[in-house]
Amino acid sequence: MKAVQAIRYGDPSVLEVVELPDPTPGPGEIAIDVTHAAVGLIDLFFREGRFKDQPGMPQPPFVPGLEVTGTVRALGEGVTGFTVGERVVSMSNGGTGGYASVFIGRAALAVSLEGYDIDPALAVSVVPNAAMAHVALTRVAQLAEGESVLIHGALGGFSAAFPGMAKQLGAGRVVGTVRASKLQAAAATKLPYDEIIDSAELAAVGEELFDVVIDPVGGELRDRRLDVMRSGGRLIASGNASGDWGHSVETSRLWFKSVAVMGFNAGAYLPTHPDTVKPALEAAVQVVAAGLGRTEVDVLPFSQAVTAHERMTSRSLNGRIALTPAEPT
Ligand SMILES: NC(=O)c1ccc[n+]([C@@H]2O[C@H](COP(=O)([O-])OP(=O)(O)OC[C@H]3O[C@@H](n4cnc5c(N)ncnc54)[C@H](OP(=O)(O)O)[C@@H]3O)[C@@H](O)[C@H]2O)c1
Structure with missing residues (x-):
């Protein structure tokens, strides 16, 4: 071969x-x-x-x-x-x-x-990540109907699978963040975000707070992202695209804000929770077939x-x- x-x-x-x-x-x-x-x-x-x-x-x-x-x-x-x-x-x-x-x-x-009439390049780009999104949202974040979701690195490979899966699972508003250099691409995306904003201007969401935050970007901003979480919110630390391997989150801030930071790594989670895989893959194919994963x-x-x-x-x-x-x- x-x-x-x-x-x-x-x-x-x-x-x-x-x-x-x-x-x-x-x-x-x-x-x-x-x-x-x-x-x-x-x-x-x-x-x-x-x-x-x-x-x-x-x-x-x-x-x-x-x-x-x-x-x-x-x-x-x-x-x-x-x-x-x-x-x-x-x-x-x-x-x-x-x-x-x-x-x-x-x-x-x-x-x-x-x-299913799904383009194979799109299928491989989205189905596995959407399956991981299903597990992260249902089993780790325990997303409830109508909850709001904020997704960092909105156009990135892993993140792009989340808005469609979140919508399919009944999320309310789904907002993405990108760096300023990707705002133009964000405006043209077919992914089902309600809004995509500059990550440097998270305050642009005003008083809005989120129940679930998906963060595969990491870095020193992770700590600041707690500010946009509603009490009872769950931030899923799921990667480190920023390349900043030395950051940390103040646990006292978790206490004061009454929020949780949870890790999700499919490589660690799926082997110990094999029952999650099949429903996740089937839901992921449905997301792509419904046109909710058009990255x-x-x-x-x-x-x-x-x-x-x-x-x-x-x-x-x-x-x-x-x-x-x-x-x-
Ligand atoms: N938890 C899991 O099971 C799982 C599964 C798959 C991937 N991951 C992890 O998720 C992370 C992303 O992987 P990927 O394959 O999706 O990568 P990717 O396609 O390269 O996407 C990375 C995203 O992060 C953004 N980004 C990078 N550096 C940034 C910074 N300093 N500030 C703000 N945004 C930044 C990128 O934005 P730009 O386009 O502007 O650069 C892009 O949107 C990796 O750490 C990977 O290991 C985890």
């Missing part, structure tokens, strides 16, 4: 297209002929070796990529509910293996796209994986990038 490997830790130039043996699925797994693999910020963190000393983290050479879409190529022992040739999307299977023409994933983490997606061939990672770093995108093994003719 064709794959993109990180041959060592480092900058995007460590990514190389290679030929590897075709893998076969083990018990409970499916093999997928990949048409598109999503590129996420976590792929860059792994490539940089940011978590290299933590147990279970990828060691070079490894194939980055968490999420893929394509058609079922083969079923491992004991797998039922899928047929060869069926169009599917698969969530993360431990954090690697996505940038390959054949992906081995756990059948329990895949969902069928049969019966921008740029598709690049595997041979431009370096460019894909450089664009993620330089932030010259307004949505997601998907890689495809198909090279332009």
Whole structure:
């Protein structure tokens, strides 16, 4: 199979297209002929070796990529509910293996796209993240009907999956924040935000307070974000796109404001709560099918994986990038 490997830790130039043996699925797994693999910020963190000393983290050479879409190529022992040739999307299977023409994933983490007319690049860009949004909103934040939601980094890959899922779950107002440089893109987005504001001007929401805050951006602003929470509010710390790894939140402020900061990391949560996965994936497909996940997606061939990672770093995108093994003719 064709794959993109990180041959060592480092900058995007460590990514190389290679030929590897075709893998076969083990018990409970499916093999997928990949048409598109999503590129996420976590792929860059792994490539940089940011978590290299933590147990279970990828060691070079490894194939980055968490999420893929394509058609079922083969079923491992004991797998039922899928047929060869069926169009599917698969969530993360431990954090690697996505940038390959054949992906081995756990059948329990895949969902069928049969019966839906969903663009595969959009499907891989939104379905897995929308499934995580479903778990974060229902199980962690315990979103109630009519509650308001504030989403930071509104156009980012992970965040973009939240407004549609929040609306589908019955949220009231859903507001996003972006940096000033993305306000124009925010004005053009088809994502179902009621409003998107400059994150530097959070006060622009006036007296409005939010019940749930989704924060994959982190950094020193996380502490200030508590100011826009209603008492009883829940802030979900779900990433660190800001790259500021040293920030902290004053626990006394949680007490005074009577709010909670909760972490959500799908890689830690889903294996211990496997019952959440199937309903989340099914809800995620519904969100995308209903047109509630229309984020921008740029598709690049595997041979431009370096460019894909450089664009993620330089932030010259307004949505997601998907890689495809198909090279332009
Ligand atoms: N909890 C989970 O299970 C889970 C799942 C997926 C991802 N994540 C995490 O979520 C984070 C985002 O990942 P992603 O793949 O969505 O990345 P992404 O597509 O690159 O999006 C990052 C977003 O953060 C914004 N941002 C970056 N630095 C910022 C700053 N200093 N101030 C304000 N906004 C800033 C970006 O805005 P600009 O476009 O203006 O740069 C963009 O909207 C990562 O930490 C990732 O590990 C967590």
